[in-house]
């Protein structure tokens with residue numbers, strides 16, 4: 001289980017997250033949703049231990065992040081953090097990279113080679129698998145980064161915008177399927193961010209909406225669905241939670257400009 005308690009984070013004097021508290025149960029897939037620049041990546045960075053909140057704390061199974069070097073080291077081996085612009089070893093092949101990540105996370109050798117093959121197949125990278133990553137297209141780089149997160153086989157997976165960055169439709173379907181499979185059958189705990197409400201209904205057990213530096217909503221998909229009006233889709237309900245001003249801003253945008261006839 002992941003516990004975030006009363007977390008506040010500033011960049012300089014500017015507060016980005018204020019008093020965030022949330023629990024993620026083991027085996028859940030939680031989607032953090034919010035407009036651009038609202039602090040989703042910052043919250044994920046705090047969960048991952050790469051950012052240190054000014055107040056509050058993050059715990060994994062009762063172990064607080066960055067409390068002791070030994071505990072933090074153990075935690076990092078159980079928790080894979082994939083930033084949205086993950087570093088890649090450009091001179092290495094995709095396969096070499098996957099094998100190196102798997103070894104770093106202590107995955108058994110025999111499984112590792114088979115798993116790497118399956119990931120390369122799943123993401124249509126078999127042909128590129130033995131070429132240096134510098135020859136990959138943008139979408140292929142995203143796919144190899146995603147594969148690196150999956151090959152680590154960690155119980156906790158923190159992914160920043162895994163569906164962005166040029167994934168093609170087949171890649172999106174593959175990633176959705178893998179995340180659903182891991183959550184359902186293998187009891188992995190996954191926290192991911194996205195600015196796109198469309199992904200939530202299919203994937204999430206629970207949704208956190210970050211707005212104005214606060215957790216504006218944190219509930220199960222079923223509970224959020226009950227908020228939806230009969231004449232309104234779940235996506236529209238989510239969209240309104242994420243950005244209540246979108247509709248009025250659209251109306252304002254299409255209002256007659258000076259000199260236009262408003263008849």
Ligand SMILES: Nc1ncnc2c1ncn2[C@@H]1O[C@H](COP(=O)(O)OP(=O)(O)OP(=O)(O)O)[C@@H](O)[C@H]1O
Nearest residue numbers: 011012016034035036037038039040041042043195
């Ligand atoms: N290193 C930094 N120094 C100063 N300000 C930062 C830094 N990183 C992020 N910010 C600011 O903090 C706010 C939250 O950024 P963050 O990247 O967490 O948002 P986000 O919700 O993930 O956005 P997006 O959907 O665009 O990825 C933004 O206003 C951003 O400008």
